[in-house]
Amino acid sequence: AQKITQTQPGMFVQEKEAVTLDCTYDTSDQSYGLFWYKQPSSGEMIFLIYQGSYDEQNATEGRYSLNFQKARKSANLVISASQLGDSAMYFCAMRSNNAGNMLTFGGGTRLMVKP
């Protein structure tokens, strides 16, 4: 069975600073993918970034980067130069090739950016 754990229910960050949101996962599969989604107060789920288990480099998308440590089974999201619009819920999710096409989500982290 797959499991995603996000241990930070809520976090504050000062505007323009970087912040790391933690995500650890548990799977016995060798081939899997890790995703991060953002959910602002308006409610929609927005895809941010993807990391494959066989990718040799950490994924980056603009101000978002993923600190992938395979041996530790962690896939932390780093947001650089935080903006007020980054205030939202952030969800880590995993898909394993052996678990069909299902995404397993963590419980989320609420990020609040202070001006």
Add this chain to the structure above:
Amino acid sequence: DAGITQSPRHKVTETGTPVTLRCHQTENHRYMYWYRQDPGHGLRLIHYSYGVKDTDKGEVSDGYSVSRSKTEDFLLTLESATSSQTSVYFCAISDETGGSRVPQYFGPGTRLTVL
């Protein structure tokens, strides 16, 4: 943005009544999913479809049924709604030709309240 709509966006109903939620996509993607979101649980998969008339159960399928008679439409039915089914329901789609690397894209959500 992926072309995904959900209807209705909000619904209040009474215990024991049937409810059908609709997801419509304009992307011609093969895979469609229904999730529910509850505080502290992230998103959990209810059912998914991998083609017309091809569906399978997810993590929390009890009390729900689905149907897919056309590529673009995926219906979620609560045969006899219960208060425990009060939740926000999200539809998602994905193009699986890219394998597990492909993210799922989400609709705007339906907020269902069962009194």
